[in-house]
Amino acid sequence: TKYVYDFSEGNKDLKGLLGGKGANLAEMNNLGLPVPPGFTITTEACKAYLDSGEAPAQLRDEVSAHLSALEERMGKKLGQADDPLLVSVRSGAKFSMPGMMDTVLNIGLSDESVHGLAAQSGDERFAWDSYRRLIQMFGDTVLGIHGERFAETLEEAKTARGATTDVDLSAEALKELVTKFKNIVSEETGRDFPQDPREQMDLAVRAVFDSWNGSRARLYRRQERIPHDLGTAVNICSMVFGNLGPDSGTGVAFTRDPASGQQGVYGDYLQNAQGEDVVAGIRNTVPLADLEALDKASYDQLMQIMETLENHYRDLCDIEFTIERGKLWMLQTRVGKRTAAAAFRIATQLVDQGLIDEAEALRRVNGSQLAQLMFPRFDAGGGVENADQIGWGIAASPGAAVGKAVFDSYTAIKWSRSGEKVILIRRETNPDDLDGMLAAEGILTSRGGKTSHAAVVARGMGKTCVCGAEELEVDTKRRCLKAPGGKVVEEGDVVSIDGSTGKVYAGEVPVVPSPVVEYFEGRMHAGADDADELVKAVHRIMAYADRVRRLRVRANADNAEDAARARRFGAQGIGLCRTEHMFLGERRELVERLILADTEEERKRALHALLPLQQGDFVELFESMDGLPVTVRLLDPPLHEFLPDITELSVRVALAESRKDANENDLRLLQAVHRLHEQNPMLGLRGVRLGLVIPGLFTMQIRAIAEAAAERKAGGGDPRAEIMIPLVGTVQELELVREEAEEVINEVEQERGVDLGLSLGTMIELPRAALTAGQIAECADFFSFGTNDLTQTVWAFSRDDVEASFFTAYLEKGIFGVSPFETIDKDGVGSLVRSAAEAGRATRPDLKLGVCGEHGGDPESVHFFHEVGLDYVSCSPFRIPVARLEAGRAAA
Ligand code: PEP
Numbered sequence: 001t002k003y004v005y006d007f008s009e010g011n012k013d014l015k016g017l018l019g020g021k022g023a024n025l026a027e028m029n030n031l032g033l034p035v036p037p038g039f040t041i042t043t044e045a046c047k048a049y050l051d052s053g054e055a056p057a058q059l060r061d062e063v064s065a066h067l068s069a070l071e072e073r074m075g076k077k078l079g080q081a082d083d084p085l086l087v088s089v090r091s092g093a094k095f096s097m098p099g100m101m102d103t104v105l106n107i108g109l110s111d112e113s114v115h116g117l118a119a120q121s122g123d124e125r126f127a128w129d130s131y132r133r134l135i136q137m138f139g140d141t142v143l144g145i146h147g148e149r150f151a152e153t154l155e156e157a158k159t160a161r162g163a164t165t166d167v168d169l170s171a172e173a174l175k176e177l178v179t180k181f182k183n184i185v186s187e188e189t190g191r192d193f194p195q196d197p198r199e200q201m202d203l204a205v206r207a208v209f210d211s212w213n214g215s216r217a218r219l220y221r222r223q224e225r226i227p228h229d230l231g232t233a234v235n236i237c238s239m240v241f242g243n244l245g246p247d248s249g250t251g252v253a254f255t256r257d258p259a260s261g262q263q264g265v266y267g268d269y270l271q272n273a274q275g276e277d278v279v280a281g282i283r284n285t286v287p288l289a290d291l292e293a294l295d296k297a298s299y300d301q302l303m304q305i306m307e308t309l310e311n312h313y314r315d316l317c318d319i320e321f322t323i324e325r326g327k328l329w330m331l332q333t334r335v336g337k338r339t340a341a342a343a344f345r346i347a348t349q350l351v352d353q354g355l356i357d358e359a360e361a362l363r364r365v366n367g368s369q370l371a372q373l374m375f376p377r378f379d380a381g382g383g384v385e386n387a388d389q390i391g392w393g394i395a396a397s398p399g400a401a402v403g404k405a406v407f408d409s410y411t412a413i414k415w416s417r418s419g420e421k422v423i424l425i426r427r428e429t430n431p432d433d434l435d436g437m438l439a440a441e442g443i444l445t446s447r448g449g450k451t452s453h454a455a456v457v458a459r460g461m462g463k464t465c466v467c468g469a470e471e472l473e474v475d476t477k478r479r480c481l482k483a484p485g486g487k488v489v490e491e492g493d494v495v496s497i498d499g500s501t502g503k504v505y506a507g508e509v510p511v512v513p514s515p516v517v518e519y520f521e522g523r524m525h526a527g528a529d530d531a532d533e534l535v536k537a538v539h540r541i542m543a544y545a546d547r548v549r550r551l552r553v554r555a556n557a558d559n560a561e562d563a564a565r566a567r568r569f570g571a572q573g574i575g576l577c578r579t580e581h582m583f584l585g586e587r588r589e590l591v592e593r594l595i596l597a598d599t600e601e602e603r604k605r606a607l608h609a610l611l612p613l614q615q616g617d618f619v620e621l622f623e624s625m626d627g628l629p630v631t632v633r634l635l636d637p638p639l640h641e642f643l644p645d646i647t648e649l650s651v652r653v654a655l656a657e658s659r660k661d662a663n664e665n666d667l668r669l670l671q672a673v674h675r676l677h678e679q680n681p682m683l684g685l686r687g688v689r690l691g692l693v694i695p696g697l698f699t700m701q702i703r704a705i706a707e708a709a710a711e712r713k714a715g716g717g718d719p720r721a722e723i724m725i726p727l728v729g730t731v732q733e734l735e736l737v738r739e740e741a742e743e744v745i746n747e748v749e750q751e752r753g754v755d756l757g758l759s760l761g762t763m764i765e766l767p768r769a770a771l772t773a774g775q776i777a778e779c780a781d782f783f784s785f786g787t788n789d790l791t792q793t794v795w796a797f798s799r800d801d802v803e804a805s806f807f808t809a810y811l812e813k814g815i816f817g818v819s820p821f822e823t824i825d826k827d828g829v830g831s832l833v834r835s836a837a838e839a840g841r842a843t844r845p846d847l848k849l850g851v852c853g854e855h856g857g858d859p860e861s862v863h864f865f866h867e868v869g870l871d872y873v874s875c876s877p878f879r880i881p882v883a884r885l886e887a888g889r890a891a892a
Pocket residue numbers: 576578636765785786787788789790852853854
């Protein structure tokens with residue numbers, strides 16, 4: 001193996017071997033762009049080091065050979081006393097990863113060579129500044145000394161000299177600072193700062209290797225499922241200097257606006273500075289456009305290079321560059337990060353420029369970006385710039401929320417019941433806050449990150465959330481929020497939070513609906529001349545997606561309003577109508593009567609009363625989805641859900657009894673509640689089991705479906721109903737229901753003289769159903785995977801409890817990067833889906849296959865269902881565009 005590659009030996013496709021940074025440096029070198037000479041130590045070398053705990057001998061030799069070649073080329077030796085070659089050492093893995101060592105600049109400076117650098121550059125100040133930077137960065141990243149120690153000492157030096165920025169420090173002052181920094185190193189490590197340049201370099205390389213196994217890097221990889229054995233590359237690059245005076249500087253640039261996607265000149269430039277200053281925000285940068293006035297030649301060259309890079313990478317690139325005494329150098333490039341809106345606009349712009357095709361455009365955007373664009377937002381034209389921003393936290397769950405500040409869940413619930421909109425503000429949340437979070441418009445916490453309880457639960461609920469706004473002090477005793485400037489938000493004061501940016505405002509900031517939702521709703525037309533550029537881009541990309549996707553997309557909807565919205569959003573039918581939702585409200589009482597019925601007669605009467613109501617619901621639903629399939633699922637939840645809470649009712653009856661006026665109905669109810677009480681209701685009498693033990697229940701529902709379909713047909717409609725049986729575990733259950741169903745359907749068909757074309761299928765949501773799918777398919781026209789219950793039963797995770805109780809800990813420990821209720825667990829639950837689909841189709845090749853669990857609208861899961869070969873996914877109406885897009889991406 002070869003462990004070291006000169007920049008001239010690599011290219012952009014070698015990211016696995018050379019890391020992202022190294023591969024792109026090589027690519028720029030090959031394009032003839034001005035890259036300072038250097039070489040890359042491969043990820044293979046890192047792996048060999050990590051395996052044995054020692055750098056392979058061969059690596060040392062190869063590095064020596066490449067270093068000699070570099071020295072030859074540059075005409076000076078690393079750290080040479082009278083004219084030192086200096087290098088930077090930078091990490092660069094295949095994927096950029098937080099928690100890994102980043103950069104050490106100016107390696108090769110020592111007590112001796114600092115004088116050589118001063119003499120050669122003719123700039124004493126520059127030489128000492130470079131040396132103090134080396135000790136500072138090396139101390140922090142290689143020796144593990146807390147960066148604060150250096151930063152504080154630098155601040156003290158500035159204060160002592162009355163300097164406002166580091167540029168104001170004289171050579172003399174910097175020299176003193178170097179002595180102080182070296183003392184810090186000796187104090188903290190018990191060793192002097194290493195003076196041998198090769199030792200500096202080797203230690204820095206080793207520190208990069210070691211940082212691959214830092215705890216933050218490991219956690220990140222566990223969560224993102226990045227293999228632990230990839231290793232990182234290390235780039236050794238000859239230094240160019242942006243801190244050599246006013247004709248030098250350093251900057252970052254984007255080939256187009258990463259916020260909006262607009263083409264133009266975007267970036268920041270900092271005169272007389274080295275790379276880390278721009279990021280650290282030490283001095284104020286100027287807009288990149290100002291460089292034109294400062295150094296026209298470099299500016300023009302940079303613009304040219306940016307164009308070259310865009311055409312070459314066929315995408316937005318971001319760039320780091322340095323100008324050394326009027327000469328431009330490229331230090332890094334990569335395909336740049338961008339906002340969701342920019343991603344859509346850039347993808348269509350690149351199609352128009354002929355740089356990419358439509359399939360590639362689809363790959364360049366994704367469903368979570370589209371989902372972000374669908375949240376309401378603060379009105380950019382309505383004064384959000386002038387709003388009173390009091391803090392900033394982590395953008396944990398997107399959207400814009402406005403409401404009165406409350407500091408405990410009890411108040412949140414009480415106020416929201418009386419019609420107030422509230423924002424729940426807590427230091428952090430815990431499971432006791434669940435009801436408060438549900439009642440609130442949004443949640444704000446001062447502690448915790450993206451996997452904190454507040455963040456995880458809010459995302460699950462689809463609530464706006466800003467967490468970890470650390471500069472805001474939450475005083476729960478005094479019920480107020482204290483902002484840094486002394487501003488105080490009291491309970492009841494209005495606050496606005498932006499879950500897409502993390503910004504927190506005092507007062508009400510106007511909210512506008514997303515233009516993308518306006519477009520999907522049909523209230524904004526992409527073809528109009530004044531249509532939003534973003535809407536036009538979304539329109540085009542959705543059209544590509546619809547053209548190529550193989551998966552159909554249906555909606556989970558159980559009323560005509562949701563169905564109509566779903567249809568506007570592009571649904572091709574209903575994949576799940578949960579009929580239990582039709583039994584709530586005023587109808588609950590009818591269900592109660594059914595449960596309490598003592599005699600056959602009473603039961604029949606209750607069912608008879610429910611029949612026309614159900615039928616009416618179905619007529620509406622079939623009408624709004626005319627011509628498209630509608631899967632109606634028969635009653636699923638345990639019956640006790642329709643009865644009063646056991647504790648409340650017991651108390652009521654006990655009180656009444658003590659007053660000797662207990663009412664007959666309450667007593668019967670209480671008996672029923674006791675009779676139906678189960679330790680594990682989710683594993684109890686529900687789904688098909690209900691249908692088999694409560695005579696007439698399923699028959700009534702099936703009749704309502706058949707009658708509704710007949711009614712629509714008679715009215716000239718085109719109903720396409722599918723009857724779905726929940727919680728089936730064995731084919732025998734399904735056979736019994738099918739016999740009963742066919743009888744009823746035949747009856748209705750004969751009475752009405754029509755062929756209703758009804759099909760009957762089952763949910764696959766229990767492990768046993770998945771394992772015996774081949775048998776079950778003999779009795780089913782279709783399968784719909786209920787991945788909510790399937791996840792619950794495969795993992796034995798209560799879907800109603802675990803996300804709020806211990807998932808935060810599981811996410812923090814990296815056991816999974818995302819909840820298995822959100823993204824399908826491919827290896828476990830997913831493998832059951834795959835084998836059941838195969839077994840089902842083996843029995844019955846025309847078996848229709850779909851999924852209606854929450855995963856049907858989750859981007860990553862949609863790709864999985866495509867790959868497994870399902871016919872459709874079904875998801876909530878708002879997720880339909882996301883599912884369409886991802887189904888297109890999966891097929892593109
Ligand atoms: C499921 O279990 O995945 C499902 C769709 O049914 P429900 O969520 O109603 O249990």
